[in-house]
Amino acid sequence: MNTPLLQVIDIKKHFAVARGLMGKPTDWIHAVDGVSFHVDRAETLALVGESGCGKSTVGRAILRLISLTEGKVMLNGNRIDNLPSVDLHLIRRQIQVVFQDPYSSLNPRMKVNDLLAEPMRNFGLASMSSEVNARIERLIDVVRLPKDAGGRYPHEFSGGQRQRIAIARALAAEPELLVCDEAVSALDVSVKAQIVNLLQDLQRDFGLALLFISHDLAIVEHMTHRVAVMYLGQIVEIGPKAVIFGAPTHPYTRALLSAVPSVQPGLARNRIILRGDVPSPINPPSGCRFHTRCQFAFDRCKHEEPLLRQRTDGHWAACHLDELATNGACL
Ligand code: SF4
Numbered sequence: 001m002n003t004p005l006l007q008v009i010d011i012k013k014h015f016a017v018a019r020g021l022m023g024k025p026t027d028w029i030h031a032v033d034g035v036s037f038h039v040d041r042a043e044t045l046a047l048v049g050e051s052g053c054g055k056s057t058v059g060r061a062i063l064r065l066i067s068l069t070e071g072k073v074m075l076n077g078n079r080i081d082n083l084p085s086v087d088l089h090l091i092r093r094q095i096q097v098v099f100q101d102p103y104s105s106l107n108p109r110m111k112v113n114d115l116l117a118e119p120m121r122n123f124g125l126a127s128m129s130s131e132v133n134a135r136i137e138r139l140i141d142v143v144r145l146p147k148d149a150g151g152r153y154p155h156e157f158s159g160g161q162r163q164r165i166a167i168a169r170a171l172a173a174e175p176e177l178l179v180c181d182e183a184v185s186a187l188d189v190s191v192k193a194q195i196v197n198l199l200q201d202l203q204r205d206f207g208l209a210l211l212f213i214s215h216d217l218a219i220v221e222h223m224t225h226r227v228a229v230m231y232l233g234q235i236v237e238i239g240p241k242a243v244i245f246g247a248p249t250h251p252y253t254r255a256l257l258s259a260v261p262s263v264q265p266g267l268a269r270n271r272i273i274l275r276g277d278v279p280s281p282i283n284p285p286s287g288c289r290f291h292t293r294c295q296f297a298f299d300r301c302k303h304e305e306p307l308l309r310q311r312t313d314g315h316w317a318a319c320h321l322d323e324l325a326t327n328g329a330c331l
Contacts, residue, residue, distance in 0.1 A: 004040050005043075007038045008035060010070070011070065011073065012068065014030055029281045030233050030282070032054040034234060041207060041209055044224045045211055047230060049256075050231075052281070054234075094175055094177065095176070095178075096170035097181060098163070100186050106154040116136045119169060119172040120172050143165075143171070144198065145168070164195070166183075175208070176209060178199075229244070232278060233289075236319070237249065239315030249321075252290050275295075306320050
């Protein structure tokens with residue numbers, strides 16, 4: 001069996017939010033609480049959920065921008081979450097990121113040429129000026145920026161073009177995995193579609209794996225292979241796109257999808273309105289974390305946490321109803 005490119009194994013990230021007199025934490029935000037998944041080479045996995053569900057924290061933990069409270073992250077079968085800082089150089093090249101706001105990640109005082117040359121030099125991928133220039137020219141072409149883009153500053157471009165610069169800069173490091181953290185969320189609809197098409201082309205041409213973190217299910221439906229749905233720090237359902245969008249089993253996934261217009265003409269989804277707000281991650285509900293908003297909740301849901309169980313090949317959901325259905329009970 002092939003080792004997945006990325007394996008995330010039972011990771012937890014708790015942030016201290018209040019400190020007592022002696023500086024000891026008194027409360028914790030349970031931002032990520034036991035999340036596991038994998039991403040294969042040249043695959044897109046979308047990590048979706050409402051704002052604050054922990055999906056961006058997962059991305060930041062994989063990138064080693066924050067440390068884990070518990071769990072493991074493996075890249076090509078090697079553990080990377082506990083690497084000392086001096087050894088982070090390699091994973092910084094292998095895993096690149098594109099954030100929502102390219103302006104904050106692009107140095108406004110550097111021209112595009114310099115922004116693209118920097119990762120090549122930092123990672124020792126090209127040193128001769130002629131080689132660097134040839135690679136820059138190719139990257140500008142690949143991300144479909146104007147040919148004269150190299151001599152200009154980020155502020156001279158539109159939002160969509162700046163995101164193309166950010167993608168080109170990520171590609172300059174020749175990564176195996178690209179983490180896209182709400183990378184198209186701030187863009188207009190038409191520009192969004194162009195960037196998504198570009199990412200799909202890059203995946204096909206360079207064999208890139210994508211971890212696509214997004215709250216925008218309409219975009220996710222268009223571009224991903226598999227989907228992991230997060231609620232309050234946990235994955236509640238994960239599976240192939242066709243299953244998650246076509247026959248989701250978790251009540252939360254169904255509610256999220258009900259708000260997305262169907263791409264199939266004449267097939268309208270019945271809107272499911274969730275009651276109440278997302279509970280605080282400082283003191284998440286007992287049992288199933290979704291029970292305070294779930295229209296199907298029953299007594300067991302309040303006390304017993306449902307585990308992710310495999311429904312069909314590659315499709316897992318964490319809901320007691322699934323278990324009852326599997327056991328032949330009448331729901
Ligand atoms: Fe709803 Fe219970 Fe399933 Fe949770 S376990 S999603 S509360 S039915």
